[in-house]
Amino acid sequence: MENYKDVFVSESMEHLNSLTQGLLELEKGNEEVLTEIFRAAHTLKGMSATMGYDGMAKITHEMENLLDAVRNGEVEITSEVIDVLFEAVDLLEAALNSLSEGDDENISAEEVSQKLSKFVQTGKEERATTPEVKDEAKKLEKGIKKIDIELDKDCTLKSVRAYMAFRELRELGEIVKCIPDEEKLEDGNFDRRFSIFLKTSAGDEEIRKKLKKVSELSKVEIHYCEASSANEGKTKIGGDLKSVQTVRVSIERLDSLMNLVGELVISKSRLFQIKNKYAIDELNETLAYIDKLTTSLQEEVQEMRMVEVRYVFDRFPRMVRDLAKKEGKKVDFVIEGKDIELDRTVLDEIGDPLVHLLRNCIDHGIETPEERVKSGKSETGKVLLKARRVKDHVEIIVADDGRGIDPEKIKRIAVEKGLISEKEAEKMSYDEAKMLIFTPGFSSAEKVTDISGRGVGLDVVRNKILSLGGTVELESEVGKGTRFVLKLPLTLAITKALLISAGGKIYAIPLNNVNEILNVKEEDVSTVMGQEVIQLRGKILPVYDLISILGKATATNGGKRARPVVIVEKGGNLIGLAVDELIGQQEIVIKSLDGMLRDVRGFAGSTIMGDGRVSLILDISSLGV
Amino acid sequence: MAKVLVVDDAAFMRMMLKNILGKNGHQIVGEAQNGAEGVKKYQELKPDVVTMDIIMPEVNGIEAVRQIMAIDPEAKIVMVSALGQEAMVKEALEAGARDFIVKPFKESKVLEVIEKLC
CATH class of the missing domain: 1.20.120.160 (HPT domain)
Known part of the structure; x- marks a missing residue:
């Protein structure tokens, strides 16, 4: 068992x-x-x-x-x-x-x-x-009947006979399924027998009478279908028509398959290096083929790991219902884009952040029915959860049409909690103020309810998304509503990265973090309040020496010599990372850091280069600058 | 007993049908060699059943079915098809034909179809 x-x-x-x-x-x-x-x-x-x-x-x-x-x-x-x-x-x-x-x-x-x-x-x-x-009404409800039909032994145009039977039966009701599937029947690709599941209120006699009109039917049998088996039939329709068969595979197996493919990718780059080193031309063709195969294999495995967001989304309607009921609010919860796919690891991680955002919508966003009516809105608030594919990432939108974020209130709370000073608060723009809700320690719930404000703030949400290589955007208008947009990468395991060297070591920067690359000359760098900065299209942005922020000695660093600067986005701002050399772009397999290294900040994991050396992958969001 | 109009461009096929139907008590009221003639004869003879070949010169069987159905929506037309003409048979059925028989035909089949319609 x-x-x-x-x-x-x-x-x-x-x-x-x-x-x-x-x-x-x-x-x-x-x-x-x-x-x-x-x-x-x-x-x-x-x-x-x-x-x-x-x-x-x-x-x-x-x-x-x-x-x-x-x-x-x-x-x-x-x-x-x-x-x-x-x-x-x-x-x-x-x-x-x-x-x-x-x-x-x-x-x-x-x-x-x-x-x-x-x-x-x-x-x-x-x-x-x-x-x-x-x-009485119950009896009239349409039942589903399974009609087994057998054609004459010498029937020649079987498909047309089946077609005629279909045509007659369609007049009596809806055909929900047939065995074999419609395609096979149309091609005459079946033995003499086929079955039709008909959703009908017609009696057996009526059905028989209809089918009598069709010649060459040697046998017609009508069975009542239990609700369950008919439904099973129904769910199978899609599957049967496309003849897609599925097998359940435990996720660990997929993980290990992905890992093996990762190793294969590494070995492949190793082979390429050997080929180049010894200039073996005969290897070219085989290697090109292996390259193609590993790429397809990788894509295939990646595809297998993709899971529809419905697996996470589907549990929310219940939650939203319960919350709204508890809070005495009326909420119309709309989910869109359930069929968008994400890598399972990404999907697993976004469940909690989404719960948090949705709780926020209902707790803070949506007003009570009375309040809404007073401000001229309809009694029922709207909460939208939507996924959509945008180029190579997926956007998840959590939006409500509630009261929006009041910047003054946010500022006041931030000052009370000592996160910012009065002076800072005065100077803050609306956009800056609303970003305060992402500050650690900020939770505007005035009392701790069991809905939100359980000590974990939106900063946790934001960090989670950032650690997945994603971003969080926030739009809000007072009185109109709030909208969180999470941008997420499709997959985590294999990614494209920019390889750079700094301090004699090679590091990988995930390509989706890289905004652009500049070659900065000595005279371009100026110092403002002790911080080296450069100008980029009229904007001033800070430049950090990568090695020094990774905590290594900076003795060899001349500071102002010409060197490549990688512009990355960190916490909504652009910063420059000065490195020694750009090496190139490569696909890397991410191996997570675990055990004692798990809590090392600034690194998202490690990867193995083609030559077998290990490189660290930078995690821009947790980089200590 | 049914009054039958046989439409086929091959005299041999017409003869076959005539034999089968005739010896089983049906009456062949007319013959036509193509669709256009078939439509004309239909109007003149008002047969109970029409057998209609599909591939015929000038007006083909499917077109003839359409024309006859336009004149008489109650017309009972049986298509005469060869193997491999599934799509055309379906088209003819869509157009209003009631049934079909497949060449080379068996006597029992032809009679089954014709008698079912009467």
Whole structure:
């Protein structure tokens, strides 16, 4: 059984996810999702019972009962019903989490089960006193029928016959699926048999009559389809048509595959160096081919690691709902671009920052309904979470149409907390003031709620994004709303970097940090208040000697001689890093620093060069200047 | 018993059909060698069923189906197709043909199709 546990946990998580989505929809009044929710609960019940997880089985059993009662119109969907169902989902999730950590399910199913069954009980009692006719409506609901059709043995244009059968059946309802898939049927690429799943309210006789019109059908069988299997059919439509097959692979395996590909990339550059060193021409062709192969391999693995942002986004509607309810605010939460893909490692890391930003939107951004009406807005606030692909990175936007960031209030708080002085505050522009919310120690929540203001401020969010090689932008207008834009790289593991040498060592600067490169002559550098600066298109920016900020001796450094300066963006400002030599651009495989080196500031990791030497990768955001 | 109009450019095919249908009690009320003639004969003879070859000179079978359907939306037309003409058969069905038979035909098949329509 242990072997199945991982599969059980991951698959159950998916079902829980669809349960949550479904319940949210149901709360909005979309009763069409009932079948799906019911199915998810049903499947979970079966799975957990098989695994011997009695608590989960009991809860899902009661959920199933309640949902069934709702379906039959015995219980009405009220906010309380939804709440209890959510409570059950939470417990199931807790059980799964505990299981995935190697523990038992560790939940007590009693309380929730009782709550769930109470609804069913009262519903049944009410129904007993006031008999309803909802059953009728239920009967009329369209069922799905599976129609097995066999063609004559000597039927020649099979595809056309299938086409005719389709045409007739379409008049009776919607064809949700067929086996084999439509493409195969169209090409006549099937044996004499095929099946059509028809969503229809027509009776068997009607269906038979329609199909009688089609010649060369030797057999027609009509089966009722259980809701579940029809739905399974439905979910498979997309898959079948594209004939995409999937295999579950644990993420560790992908990680290790990526690592191996990384090693291969390194060996490849080593081979290139050997070729150049000994000028072996015969190697050229093979090496060019290997180069091409490793690149494709790398892209393929990278592609495999890409995960749709929905895996993170999908858990937010529930959170937003709960928060808004708790705060007494009305929120319309819109998610866009769920199908945008990001590397799994990046995606894993942005979950918490996004939670934080969304909490901020609801806690600080969106006003109470009364406040909103007073300021002439609609009662319901809007929160947008959107992902979109922009060139080689992904932008995630978290926006609200709430009260916006009031610079005066921000300044006042910053002064109170001693982050800036009164004088500094007076001089600050609006843009500078709003950036204060990213300062460590700044949290404008006046009291600590369990929503936001838990000691972690937006500075944590910002640092996280920066450490991923991304940036955070903030736009806000008082009274209109706030908008955070996170720019994230698609992947972390292999990246392009600029190699430079400084103090006799080679360092790599991730290319997405590099704005431009200048060759600065001695006379271009001036000193302002002890800081070396250069002018770049009318702007003055500080130049630091890379070696000295890395804490190495600067004895050899003449300071003002002509040398390359790499312009990078750090904390929203441009700074120059003076280096000894530019070496070139190269793809590097990032190996993280761990163990004792984990907390070394200024480095994002290390990489192995083609010649086997190790180079450190600079982390501009944590560079101590 | 059905009154049948046979439209085909090959005399041999017309003969085959005539034989099969005739000996099973159907009446061949007319023959046509191409689509245009088929449409004209349809108007004159008002047959119960038309068998229509697809590839014919001047007006082809599909076009003829369209024209006949325009005149009489209730017309019962059976396409006569060769192997490999799936796309054209489908087109003809879209245009309003009721069914099809495939050359070389078997007597039982032809009768099944014709009788189903009557």
